[in-house]
Amino acid sequence: MVDVAFQSNRAAAAQTGRRRVGLRNALRRKSMSAFLMTLPLILLIAVLVIYPALYSLHLATLNKAMTKFVGLGNFEFLFKRETFWLVVKQSCIFAISAVVFKALIGFIVAHFVHNVPANKQRKWRGMLLVPWVIPPAMSTLAWLWLFDPSYSAFNYTLSFFGIGPIPWTGDAMWARFSVILVNVWYGAPFFMIMYLAALKSVPEQLYEAAAIDGANWWQRIWYVTLPMMRNIIAITTLFSLIVTFANFDIVRILTAGGPLDHTHIFATWAFRVGIEGSDIPLGASVSLFMVPILAIAAIFILRDITKRGNEA
Amino acid sequence: MSTVTIDKSGPTRKVKYGSMSRDRTWALRWSYFFLVLFAIFSLTPPLYMLITSLKSSAEISAATNPWWVYHPTLSNYIELLTSNQFLRFFWNSAWVSIIVVTITMLISVPAAFALARMKFWGSATLATGVFLTYLIPDSLLFIPLFKMFAVFGDWTGVQLVNRWYVLLFIYPTLTVPFCTWIMIGYFASIPKELDEAAIIDGASWFQTLTRIFIPVALPGLIAATIFAFTVSWAQFLYPLVFTTSTDQLVLPVGIITTLIKGDVFNWGQIMTGALLGAAPPLIIYAFLMDYYIAGLTAGATKG
Numbered sequence: 001m002v003d004v005a006f007q008s009n010r011a012a013a014a015q016t017g018r019r020r021v022g023l024r025n026a027l028r029r030k031s032m033s034a035f036l037m038t039l040p041l042i043l044l045i046a047v048l049v050i051y052p053a054l055y056s057l058h059l060a061t062l063n064k065a066m067t068k069f070v071g072l073g074n075f076e077f078l079f080k081r082e083t084f085w086l087v088v089k090q091s092c093i094f095a096i097s098a099v100v101f102k103a104l105i106g107f108i109v110a111h112f113v114h115n116v117p118a119n120k121q122r123k124w125r126g127m128l129l130v131p132w133v134i135p136p137a138m139s140t141l142a143w144l145w146l147f148d149p150s151y152s153a154f155n156y157t158l159s160f161f162g163i164g165p166i167p168w169t170g171d172a173m174w175a176r177f178s179v180i181l182v183n184v185w186y187g188a189p190f191f192m193i194m195y196l197a198a199l200k201s202v203p204e205q206l207y208e209a210a211a212i213d214g215a216n217w218w219q220r221i222w223y224v225t226l227p228m229m230r231n232i233i234a235i236t237t238l239f240s241l242i243v244t245f246a247n248f249d250i251v252r253i254l255t256a257g258g259p260l261d262h263t264h265i266f267a268t269w270a271f272r273v274g275i276e277g278s279d280i281p282l283g284a285s286v287s288l289f290m291v292p293i294l295a296i297a298a299i300f301i302l303r304d305i306t307k308r309g310n311e312a
Numbered sequence: 313m314s315t316v317t318i319d320k321s322g323p324t325r326k327v328k329y330g331s332m333s334r335d336r337t338w339a340l341r342w343s344y345f346f347l348v349l350f351a352i353f354s355l356t357p358p359l360y361m362l363i364t365s366l367k368s369s370a371e372i373s374a375a376t377n378p379w380w381v382y383h384p385t386l387s388n389y390i391e392l393l394t395s396n397q398f399l400r401f402f403w404n405s406a407w408v409s410i411i412v413v414t415i416t417m418l419i420s421v422p423a424a425f426a427l428a429r430m431k432f433w434g435s436a437t438l439a440t441g442v443f444l445t446y447l448i449p450d451s452l453l454f455i456p457l458f459k460m461f462a463v464f465g466d467w468t469g470v471q472l473v474n475r476w477y478v479l480l481f482i483y484p485t486l487t488v489p490f491c492t493w494i495m496i497g498y499f500a501s502i503p504k505e506l507d508e509a510a511i512i513d514g515a516s517w518f519q520t521l522t523r524i525f526i527p528v529a530l531p532g533l534i535a536a537t538i539f540a541f542t543v544s545w546a547q548f549l550y551p552l553v554f555t556t557s558t559d560q561l562v563l564p565v566g567i568i569t570t571l572i573k574g575d576v577f578n579w580g581q582i583m584t585g586a587l588l589g590a591a592p593p594l595i596i597y598a599f600l601m602d603y604y605i606a607g608l609t610a611g612a613t614k615g
Contacts, residue, residue: 033517034430037422038438041492044419048485049445052456059456109350115343126601127351130358133597133604135546137564138586142357145364145579153360153378185353190608197609246449249548253568267451267549274455275553284455291452298447302440 059284066281074285083261083269088289091265093176095245095293098183102244103237105184106191113192114199125196132189140253143182144169147254172262175255179263182250187243191236198232199225235304238297245293266290358590364583365389372579388584398585400559401566404476405589408562409544412483416540420488421533424495425521429507439496446489454553457482461554476560482550487540494539494610498532499525535607538600542593563589 063070078084113124131139146153147168155165168178206224215223226233248267251257257264257272264272266289274283364372366384376382392398426432427439461478465471472478502525510520526533551565558570567585571578597604 031430031432034426034432034435037426037430038435040419041423041442041488042438044484044488045441045445048457048481049448049453052453052460053448055460056453056456059459105350109347112343112347112350115339116347122601124347124351125605126598128347128354129597129601129605130594131354132608133542133593134358134590135542135548135564135593137546137548137568138361138590139357141567141582141586142361145583146357146360148577148579151372151375151378151579156378185357189354193605193608242447242449246451248451252548252552267449270451270455271549271553275458280455280459287452287455290449294447294449294452298444301447302444305443 056284056288059281060288062281064279064281070281074282077282078285083264084286086261087264087266087269087286090176090263091245094180094183094247094251094263094265095241098180098187098244099237099240101180101184102187102191102240103233105188106195106236107233109188109192110195110199113196125193128192129189131186132193136186136249137253139186140182140250143178143185144254147178169255170259172259175259175263179251179254182254183244183247186250187240191240194232194236195229198229202228231304235301238301238304242294242297246290358587361583361587361590364579365587367580369578369580388580389588392581392584392588397558397570398566401561401563402588404561404566405545405563406592408476408479408483409541411480412487412544413537413540415480415484416487416491417533417537419484420492420495420536421526422521424492424499425525427492428496428499429525430517439493442489442492442496445485446493450486450547450549453485454549457550458553473554474556474560476555476562478554479544479547479551479562482554483544483547486547487543490543491536491540494536494607495529495532497610498529502528531603531606532610534600534603535610538596538604539607541596545593 059066060074061069061071063073109128113121113128116124145151149167149170152165152168154168158164158166167174169175202225206228207220210220210224245265246267247265248271251263251265251268252271255263257268261269266286270283270287273286274280277283360378363379363381365388366381366386368383368385368387371381371383423442427435427442458473461472461481465473472481506528507520507524510524515523546564547562548564551562555561555565558566561569563585567582567589571582571585
């Protein structure tokens, strides 16, 4: 009996030993297979994102024929050109005003949708998100046609109110307005949907408590809704800032930078200079100017996300 | 504002309740009023596409009421759908999008699984890196990528520029990071007990992924697929840079470069093409709205 017990004990010991080896194998297998599973992703990011990003730094230091190293020559050239400063100014105006209006309209519309009885919200949300779903290149064509100098449907409608024909894309200020309008039209639904999701996560009790304390509608928004939505507002705005700052489709199709470069932003001007003007180094230098603002926005987003990751 | 009147309206409960509900009715009416305004703003361009697409060129140039079709005709649709060129754009777009979706899923689902479950050296850094990659816009990379592929063609003799399949290499840079990111979120929300049970029952990692994770995270998978498809379908900058021959173009670029000839704008056909180009994402959206919205909000709220 003792013998049996001893044997079974030894068998158990051998088994744990084997299990430990098996475990080590499994661990080795695990990290190996994990590596293999992420390898395509790593390769993709390294070859088609990180490498080109660094390559554009290199390109920016070459001359037009890409035969000679010119250091910061391209940047010096850009700083001396008036068009460049125009582009910087326009990019900032475009991105900031478009994002502010998108955020405001999104916030307001989200509240209206939230007010409507729950069973009808789906329908409204569905309709209001349509601008975001249509490929921007396609919807901008419709806007271009709405703005058409001779057949503009907007001018046709406005003429009934005695408002004279507006040069939507012909005049510098109006063209800037049109470009921003189309961008707001396209981007506001995204804000709406994000804010709506955030509004739904605000506990109803907070509003009841505020109402009992005698808060008016403005105080309810300022002291309850906004603090509860702060995270979503920040992250959506930063996302949108990146996307809007780097926008290409809308400006390219609506005005192609015109009239007289008065609507060019970084992306469209980089395309004009680098691809159409076949001065690749100068185009690369232009698009590199997007990096600082993108980096700042990215840092803030990342901070927010890691913060929330730690809370969870 | 409203609550002040409630407070003054005194001690009787009925009156208070009545004014509150009256306030609510008015709030509701105003909400509907503004929602209608915003819906008109949102839907004007697509509706105008539809209106124009039903007009003949003669009716458009007659400059009658632009908001109304007096002689509806399908001639624009017939003309485009029988034109080999347009069908070519459509098929190019369809092929590119479908293959890119497949590539994206094949890369991002295993990677997301590994990053969410199999903690290994550098996995947290890699997850953050994936997210950062998603923030890098296409307009930053198109010039170096163009040059890269041109140089690659010179070195190896494999000409990729001006071939539609070059887009298969480039689009994943837009779709993979985001899809990986939201799949990490979905996978991380699956309880650990589930895959532990599978491992104890002798399942391999691969089996755990295909038998447990993919079925459980199917809604996330659908959302990621929709995202990848719509991004590939809508992408405009890369095909504009990389493809120039008319038989290599995808739909958005094709419509803009071939239907707009100099100063002659055939608006009936352009709007028809734009509407047909907008149709696939709109149809997907109409049928899978909840998944679409889930994917949209997941990027910022998950993780």
